[in-house]
Amino acid sequence: MLPGGKGGFELDPRLETESIPVAWLGLCELRLRDDRRWPWLLLIPQRPEIEELHDLTPLDQAMLSFETNLVSKALKEMTGCTKINCAALGNVVRQLHVHVIARNEGDPGWPGPIWGHGVREPYRPEELRRFAEKIRRRL
Incomplete structure (x- = not known):
C-alpha cells in the first residue's frame, strides 16, 4: 500500500501486470499502461x-477530479x-480506476474508442522507464 492509503487496499492483478507505477499523487497511484500505441x-x-x-466520499471525489485534471493537462502538454480521453469504465476490471489517454488523429482506432482495438504493443523496457520518468518530471 502506498503512503496515505487506507488499510486493506489491494491493486487488481490485471492493472499491476499491464502497467508500471509512476507517482503517488495523494489519493491515487498514477501508473503508465504498457501499450505504446497510445x-x-x-x-x-x-x-x-x-x-x-x-x-x-465527496472529498475523495473532489480529489480524484483534481488529480485527473492535473494528469490530463500534463499529458496533453507533454x-x-x-x-x-478520460474514462472510468470498470467492465473488465471492477476496481475503480480512471484511464487518461492521449489521442491523435490517425492513431490506431481514431476516432473510435481504444478498447477492443488490436493487440497491446508493449514498450521496450527502457522506453517504458524513460516515459514514466518524463511524466514524473512533468508533474
Missing part, C-alpha cells in the same frame, strides 16, 4: 473495495496530442 495513464484511488465514482 500514451495511456491510469489513476487508481487507494481505497479498498471501491468500484464506482459514487462509492468515494505529448501535444489532439485530444485527451
